[in-house]
Amino acid sequence: MNAIPARTVQTVHDVVAAARAGAAKSEDLLAALAALRAVREELSAWEPELIAAARDGGTSWNTLAPVLGVASRQAAERRFLRLRPSATGENTGEGRVDAERDRxxxxxxxxxxxxxxxxxxxxxxxxxxxxxxxxxxxxxxxxxxxxxxxxxxxxxxxxxxxxxxxxxxxxxxxxxxxxxxxxxxxxxxxxxxxxxxxxxxxxx
Incomplete structure (x- = not known):
């Protein structure tokens, strides 16, 4: 995992505050959006890693479901399959779910x-x-x-x-x-x- 610098999050936070006050500059908004995208991509990569580690450690899908904000073990597993990088070339979350079910x-x-x-x-x-x-x-x-x-x-x-x-x-x-x-x-x-x-x- 790559660490997300705290200053990046703080910078985005400051730009959001400035935008709410109507004082944000265009270049700052664009920079904040680019930084936010990088943060979002990094965080999204962490989630399947953490889920996989929890599963490897014996955590059940039923236990993971409420933590992931879903209602059932099936939904928890489906979320994991959608997020997990594909080993067989599928480009979409649904493609990964279907490929896993096929396997x-x-x-x-x-x-x-x-x-x-x-x-x-x-x-x-x-x-x-x-x-x-x-x-x-x-x-x-x-x-x-x-x-x-x-x-x-x-x-x-x-x-x-x-x-x-x-x-x-x-x-x-x-x-x-x-x-x-x-x-x-x-x-x-x-x-x-x-x-x-x-x-x-x-x-x-």
Whole structure:
């Protein structure tokens, strides 16, 4: 965060007071407006940072809502999504809200599929642990997969399986193809969820 100089705020305050008294000069008004814009932009950048820090610290949306001046947890989260800088290129607050909802819908759909197909995913993870002749990158991915295999939620297997696929040497091409099929399947599921949310048709 960049600090807003106290003298900037005081200068704007003085110009406002002069304007109310009818004694403000045109150049002072323009300078104050420019300074006010800079202050407003700086403050608006602070709000999502503070909200994110509060959330990371365990503060609920219900607790944040009245502090943010909104009536519900949904409104609080929506405000945060509107203010937060976009990681995917959306230029408007509504675009960021829609993008986040798209991402969550895709994540939920993929997670549901992974849980329904946990047996298949765990079998692949077990087979990956038996692979030999892996280079350092592939072995690191296999080790992460072994850790994920010990977790209850099969969703945790998807990322390390994808990482392993990208690192497998040529002699394990057949196994890499099976992992690629999993990746293609989850990509289709994610796209289907997006199409459904936007009122489109789903792929077969």
């Amino acid at each position: 969550r819908a895709g994540d939920r759909a993929v997670a549901d599929w992974a849980r329904r197909n946990a047996t298949v995913l765990r079998r692949l993870a077990g087979q990956a642990g038996a692979l030999r002749g892996l280079d350092a990158g592939a072995q690191a991915s296999a080790d992460r997969l072994g850790v994920a295999l010990g977790e209850d939620d099969a969703t945790s297997l998807l990322r390390p399986l994808a990482d392993l696929r990208d690192h497998l040497p040529g002699e394990h091409g057949g196994f890499a193809e099976r992992l690629a099929e999993i990746g293609e399947r989850t990509d289709r599921i994610r796209q289907d969820a997006l199409d459904h949310r936007r009122g489109g048709t789903t792929s077969s």
